[in-house]
Amino acid sequence: MAGTATKPGRKTIDPATAETWRAWLRQMLLIRRFEEKAGEAYSLGKIGGFCHLYIGQEAVAVGTIASLRPDDYITASYREHGQALVRGITPRAVMAELFGKAEGCSGGKGGSMHLFDASLGFLGGHGIVGGHIPLTTGMAFAIKYRGTDQVAICYFGEAAVNNGAFHEALNMAALWKLPAIYICENNRYGMGTALERASAIYDISERACSYDMANEVVDGQDVLAVKAAMDRAVERAREEKLPTLLEVRTYRFMGHSMSDPIHGHYRTKEEVEEQRKRDPIAVWSGRLIADGVMTEDEVKAMDQQVVEEVEDAYRFAEEAADPAPEELFRDVYAPEEN
Amino acid sequence: MPTLTYRDALNQALREEMQRDDRVFLMGEEVGVYQGAYKVSRGLLEEFGARRVVDTPITELGFAGVGVGAAMVGLRPVIEMMTFNFALLAVDQIVNSAAKMRYMSNGQVGVPMVVRGPGGAALQLGAQHSQAFESWYAHIPGLKVVMPATPADAKGLLKSAIRDDNPVIFIEGEMLYNTKGEVPEGEYTIPLGVADIKREGTDVTIVCHSKTVAVALKAAEQLAADGISAEVIDLRTIRPLDTRTVLESVARTHRCVVVEEGWHFAGVGAQVVDTIQREIFDALDAPVLRVTGAEVPMPYNKQLEKLAKADPAKVIAAVRQVLYVD
Amino acid sequence: MSTKVVMEALSPTMEEGRVVEWKKQEGEAVAVGDVLAEVETDKAVMELVARAAGTMLKHVVAAGATVPVSELVAVIGEPGEAVEAGGNGKKAEGRKDGKPDAPAAAEPAKPAPAKPDSAKTEAPTPGAPAPGTQPTADRENRPTSMPPAPPAAAATEGGRVKASPLARKIAAERGLDLQGVAGSGPQGRIVQRDLAALSARPASAAAAPQVPAFRPIPAGEPFADVPLTQIRKTIARRLAQSLGPVPTFYLTIEVDMERVAEAREALNAAGQGKISFNDITIKAVALALRQHPACNAWWQDDHIRYWNEVHVSMAVAIEDGLITPVIRHADQKGLRQIAAESKDLAGRARERKLAPEEYTGGTFSVSNLGMLDIEEFTAIINPPEAGIIAIGRIAEKPVVHEGTIVPRKRMRLTMSCDHRVIDGATGAQFLQTLKGMLENPLALVW
CATH class of the missing domain: 3.30.559.10 (Chloramphenicol acetyltransferase-like domain)
Incomplete structure (x- = not known):
């Protein structure tokens, strides 16, 4: 495991790094406050359908996307609010999408599970477990086909690794040597089924051995560790044109979706409480304070700023208009000029 | 005009489109080194190389998804399914990914991809290899479904399908690959969504597509000997359906029989019948009848298989029924 | 269980009918809707159709016999089944008011009362569907099949005229009255050709002396072929x-x-x-x-x-x-x-x-x-x-x-x-x- 490389300690942090680190904390806080607000809006009936929160996994989105270039491609599962925000879709556009409004990043027609911003290379949240993994292989195929040095990355949960799409996609990526990074966010539960009740092997990273693919396990609650592992994977993809399976061990503090209890029958309250002690935000803010990059007050002020930004997004989403009725039939097919 | 097989017409279309547009590539099982399970891709590997003619493992779901992903970021994949029976494994990618991407993304991300290969029964291939699935795909908003019946249509429609910005399900026929016909050389495209009147007639309209076009034409010929003039309409594209051509014809003939290879329940013909009764109810002199495959898994036995298929005799019987001549 | 076939009232005024010809011979299989016999009514020769499936067990009356409405003419049942319908010519019980009985066989088959344990206690006989029923899959498998034909009486039934949409449209355009027109389609449906020679007449003309009105031929057509009606035949x-x-x-x-x-x-x-x-x-x-x-x-x-x-x-x-x-x-x-x-x-x-x-x-x-x-x-x-x-x-x-x-x-x-x-x-x-x-x-x- 590479997760122990980031022990805090008093040392001199150069200003640029400090700036980056503060930015990461801000991104993690943004995800946290955004998701809390989304949960509130869901319970008020302002958000419908399924809504899968990212609380507890913030360091994964922040640490991985920090390694990417703007022209890289990102595909994610339906628990993708965090990645969307980190990639740069505004809180207003994401919240409006959750509210189903025309100003949403998918025009209100995608919803929580289908956030898109093609201009940011954010190519969707996808709703079928594992179904989007081959898409990333396809994007990596296109990168190789065109001979550019982009990277295609894919987020999915540990439950997806048992299905055929995962194996087929990874096999082809390894076979054809494609610049793809498969990020398994192992949050221990596929809905209510624990990893060990679904997978014959415990270490998901080992699945890559079947395809002779590089792999790594990383502590997903430590943003610096995630970033370091991701840097290695990105370099492998960009320079060596080889794929990686990155297993990021994290934990979901909330239920599977808003309609699920936080623990329920499949895990104990105590287990959740225990995991909360390694809240990635607390871990990271603690590190920044310990390293003298930020003071506690600065963290609080940053948090307050983020809360206001999320409140603004909420008001924006609430006031935004529904899509016009004629939107119903738009974009089923491409416009008729070809 | 040169005479080509349906197979070579498809080959020509692929070759021309790959020459025309570097974004177009062919991917599937046995398309390269083996030269295509049905030799549709013969010679393409030699001409375009392994970058653009890509042999895959036997992973229909996987490589269909690869096609979708590549299309999402700007390539124009042609994904060959060795047969559409195997494409069942890829239905998740076709339906959940390809068909919905543009809509879910509010028009930001399209999937200009062709999924092509033979569909329906050939001869004695048994239950799992003899299935016509066009109505499944035609059910899905976001997909186009194209089924050429002749070599010329195969070329013109495949070229249009490859240039189309939508996912196109392009279903060929194993029994059609060897059929011959005149095929225009070079640039020749047929717009998707336009049916073709394969034979003109006045007493009854026979609507058909793909392999049943030959069945309908044969029936029409025999009916003519009995003084019955049948118009044969080849839908060519199942979705979008050219309802106008069908309706104009039935409004003239007042009677219609819809023929298809697939099963009866919720088949393509059911959609055609729905349109006719809704749009031109008052023009009908008889209920529209359908001739379809039997509602059974395809049996292996030759005689039973014959019974299960739509044939000219069944079409003739239906036509006589709508004409009240028996 | 056998089903009695009675002389049906095949025209509104029919009191008796003559069996012109038996179309199903004794021992022959009968499906619902099959023509059992041609029956001459006071107006026409009509078809008496089967309302139950099985085997024609017995012709109770011979061809040529004239039989009052509602009287037994034949029995349909399982092969070999005893005909318990009574002797030849024995009258089926008629109503006291003189109106014909509803034909016995026309009663819809009553489903057996649903019992939760019926599957255990009453094993159905394989391959022997109840009369008038077909396995659903089989029915769906016959795309061009028509529903069993009720008696091919006049196209008018209880005041409702059975006509194809096209025939109705033509009739409306030309001011034709479809009432009483003999339809040549299934179940007496009036179809386009039946109107080819029908003349315009007011929809509810006072009953003139019954001389068959002539039907105009569409302009531009040199002639119109009109199928023979039963009476013409x-x-x-x-x-x-x-x-x-x-x-x-x-x-x-x-x-x-x-x-x-x-x-x-x-x-x-x-x-x-x-x-x-x-x-x-x-x-x-x-x-x-x-x-x-x-x-x-x-x-x-x-x-x-x-x-x-x-x-x-x-x-x-x-x-x-x-x-x-x-x-x-x-x-x-x-x-x-x-x-x-x-x-x-x-x-x-x-x-x-x-x-x-x-x-x-x-x-x-x-x-x-x-x-x-x-x-x-x-x-x-x-x-x-x-x-x-x-x-x-x-x-x-x-x-x-x-x-x-x-x-x-x-x-x-x-x-x-x-x-x-x-x-x-x-x-x-x-x-x-x-x-x-x-x-x-x-x-x-x-």
């Missing part, structure tokens, strides 16, 4: 049995020819060729046929072809026989043209120089023996035409005219009618029109 069959292949009857009418004679004199005085009484009669016949297209028709064995064009055949005696050259579109030609043509045709007929198309294709004939002093005669129909007019001599006869007995020129016309096509009243009305025209010959000129 029956008339054809019976009369042919009685009188030979062309069951003919004859109608004679006497026409006052005074005004025709005056008109003819005036016309001939103007020179330009001579017009004969025969020419005038041909023209009048043609115009009258235009008004009575029911007489301008061909018998075609399984249908009647009603002509929208009038081509009058004219019998010409020639050496060793006769020939019938045709004046085409005689209704549209002037008298002088008819005169010229008839003269030319007759001349060339005698020289045997007619081309086949000049003596075929007539839709109605005239034959004239008046010049040979024949008072009246009956001419033989020239098939497939359905009528011929025999023209007698014009002679001065004492008639009561405006209250006094005066001598007037009179002529007798006798029409031979093919009864399969033309009924008595139909022919009579035609002759009335013809007489009117000849007695007011201005109609011919205009």
Whole structure:
């Protein structure tokens, strides 16, 4: 495991790094406050359908996307609010999408599970477990086909690794040597089924051995560790044109979706409480304070700023208009000029 | 005009489109080194190389998804399914990914991809290899479904399908690959969504597509000997359906029989019948009848298989029924 | 369990029916909707159809028997099953009020009461579906199959007319009343072809004397083929049995020819060729046929072809026989043209120089023996035409005219009618029109 490389300690942090680190904390806080607000809006009936929160996994989105270039491609599962925000879709556009409004990043027609911003290379949240993994292989195929040095990355949960799409996609990526990074966010539960009740092997990273693919396990609650592992994977993809399976061990503090209890029958309250002690935000803010990059007050002020930004997004989403009725039939097919 | 097989017409279309547009590539099982399970891709590997003619493992779901992903970021994949029976494994990618991407993304991300290969029964291939699935795909908003019946249509429609910005399900026929016909050389495209009147007639309209076009034409010929003039309409594209051509014809003939290879329940013909009764109810002199495959898994036995298929005799019987001549 | 087949009321007024022919013999398998027998009602020959599936166990009455409505005629059941329906001819229990029973077999099969454990206690017999039921998959598997046909009675059932949408549209456009029209489609559905020869009439015309109204032929069509109705079939069959292949009857009418004679004199005085009484009669016949297209028709064995064009055949005696050259579109030609043509045709007929198309294709004939002093005669129909007019001599006869007995020129016309096509009243009305025209010959000129 590479997760122990980031022990805090008093040392001199150069200003640029400090700036980056503060930015990461801000991104993690943004995800946290955004998701809390989304949960509130869901319970008020302002958000419908399924809504899968990212609380507890913030360091994964922040640490991985920090390694990417703007022209890289990102595909994610339906628990993708965090990645969307980190990639740069505004809180207003994401919240409006959750509210189903025309100003949403998918025009209100995608919803929580289908956030898109093609201009940011954010190519969707996808709703079928594992179904989007081959898409990333396809994007990596296109990168190789065109001979550019982009990277295609894919987020999915540990439950997806048992299905055929995962194996087929990874096999082809390894076979054809494609610049793809498969990020398994192992949050221990596929809905209510624990990893060990679904997978014959415990270490998901080992699945890559079947395809002779590089792999790594990383502590997903430590943003610096995630970033370091991701840097290695990105370099492998960009320079060596080889794929990686990155297993990021994290934990979901909330239920599977808003309609699920936080623990329920499949895990104990105590287990959740225990995991909360390694809240990635607390871990990271603690590190920044310990390293003298930020003071506690600065963290609080940053948090307050983020809360206001999320409140603004909420008001924006609430006031935004529904899509016009004629939107119903738009974009089923491409416009008729070809 | 040169005479080509349906197979070579498809080959020509692929070759021309790959020459025309570097974004177009062919991917599937046995398309390269083996030269295509049905030799549709013969010679393409030699001409375009392994970058653009890509042999895959036997992973229909996987490589269909690869096609979708590549299309999402700007390539124009042609994904060959060795047969559409195997494409069942890829239905998740076709339906959940390809068909919905543009809509879910509010028009930001399209999937200009062709999924092509033979569909329906050939001869004695048994239950799992003899299935016509066009109505499944035609059910899905976001997909186009194209089924050429002749070599010329195969070329013109495949070229249009490859240039189309939508996912196109392009279903060929194993029994059609060897059929011959005149095929225009070079640039020749047929717009998707336009049916073709394969034979003109006045007493009854026979609507058909793909392999049943030959069945309908044969029936029409025999009916003519009995003084019955049948118009044969080849839908060519199942979705979008050219309802106008069908309706104009039935409004003239007042009677219609819809023929298809697939099963009866919720088949393509059911959609055609729905349109006719809704749009031109008052023009009908008889209920529209359908001739379809039997509602059974395809049996292996030759005689039973014959019974299960739509044939000219069944079409003739239906036509006589709508004409009240028996 | 056996099912009784009773004589059904196949017309609203039927009290008894004659079993013309059994279509299902004893021992034969019967499906719901199969025609069991042809039954002649007071109106027509109808089909008695099976309302239950099984095997025809017994004909309780023989073909030819006349049976009151609701009386038992046959039994359907399982092969080998004992017929417990009672002796031959034994009456099924009828209602006291004299109305026919609902046919026993027409009752919908009552499903067995659902029992939660019925699967255990009552193992169904494999391969023996209940009468009238089919496995769903099998039914779906027969895409072109029609639902079992109820009795092919008139298209009207309880006031509702069964007609194809197209037929309804045509009827609405042309102001036709579909009520009472015999439909030739399944279950008596009125379809487009049934309207081809139906004439416009007000939707609820007061019941006029029941002379079959003629049905107009769509403009632009030379003729319309009309399938035979049951009654037409029956008339054809019976009369042919009685009188030979062309069951003919004859109608004679006497026409006052005074005004025709005056008109003819005036016309001939103007020179330009001579017009004969025969020419005038041909023209009048043609115009009258235009008004009575029911007489301008061909018998075609399984249908009647009603002509929208009038081509009058004219019998010409020639050496060793006769020939019938045709004046085409005689209704549209002037008298002088008819005169010229008839003269030319007759001349060339005698020289045997007619081309086949000049003596075929007539839709109605005239034959004239008046010049040979024949008072009246009956001419033989020239098939497939359905009528011929025999023209007698014009002679001065004492008639009561405006209250006094005066001598007037009179002529007798006798029409031979093919009864399969033309009924008595139909022919009579035609002759009335013809007489009117000849007695007011201005109609011919205009």
